Amino acid sequence: MIKVHADLDALKGFHEALVRFRYAQRGVAERGRDEIEVSRASLAAKAGRWQARLEQCQAELDACRAGEGEATADCSVYARAVEQTSERLEHVRRWQQRVDLEAAEFGGTASAYLDLLEVDLPRAESQLLAIITSLEAARRIPAGET
Amino acid sequence: MTARPDRDGDEQLGLLSTAWEQAARHWQDEVARHFDADHWTPLAQRSRAYLAALGTLLDMLETAERETEF
Numbered sequence: 089m090i091k092v093h094a095d096l097d098a099l100k101g102f103h104e105a106l107v108r109f110r111y112a113q114r115g116v117a118e119r120g121r122d123e124i125e126v127s128r129a130s131l132a133a134k135a136g137r138w139q140a141r142l143e144q145c146q147a148e149l150d151a152c153r154a155g156e157g158e159a160t161a162d163c164s165v166y167a168r169a170v171e172q173t174s175e176r177l178e179h180v181r182r183w184q185q186r187v188d189l190e191a192a193e194f195g196g197t198a199s200a201y202l203d204l205l206e207v208d209l210p211r212a213e214s215q216l217l218a219i220i221t222s223l224e225a226a227r228r229i230p231a232g233e234t
Numbered sequence: 235m236t237a238r239p240d241r242d243g244d245e246q247l248g249l250l251s252t253a254w255e256q257a258a259r260h261w262q263d264e265v266a267r268h269f270d271a272d273h274w275t276p277l278a279q280r281s282r283a284y285l286a287a288l289g290t291l292l293d294m295l296e297t298a299e300r301e302t303e304f
Contacts, residue, residue: 094257094260094261094263094266095256095257095259095260095261098256098257098259098260098261099257099261101253101256101257102253102254102256102257104253105249105250105253105254106250106253108246108249108250109246109247109249109250112242112243112246113243113246113281115239115242116239116240116242116243116246116285116288117239119239119242120239120240120288120291120292123239123292123295124291124295127295127298127299130299131298131302134302176304179301179302180302183298183301183302186294186298187294187295187298190291190294191291194287194288194291197283197284197287198284198287198288200280201280201281201284204276204277204280208273208276208277209277211273212269212272212273212274212277215269215273216269216273219265219269
């Protein structure tokens, strides 16, 4: 039998801390996933708004150009609006791509960490509990009987 | 205001590290060394790496939100 020299209360405290940590980190991982989804949804909503705005600007530009035959209409204001709106839409889309890319990369790290929480950590808790149980049993045996 | 999850995770890891230090102070035999090498050190290292990666990602998400406000 392996002899364990330890403070029983400190080991029990550490075991309880391990269990609390596992639950807390699960919550951290869930909140991390939520943050990614909220960010994606927000960027998608922005892209949708700028897409609609671009279509509106383009329609205004087209209408202006269609009226050019009647008079020499200056459509530059509408053309600038189309250009600026298009740039903003592209800017949002680039951020969407970056978020997707980095979230996918992080997904691998997150998945491995969840495995650690779900598989390795309970194993550590069980081993520690076995050590505590063995230590408690050993301390119940009066000195001289070992 | 709710703290960011990576910061909450760091705080939890700090509490766990303190509990480990208290246990390890009185637990210095062969079993403790194995537990440290097989469980505690990998757990602490991987938790730190995960929380750092989460922090970097959340920083990026905040930047994305800010940079796309017109």
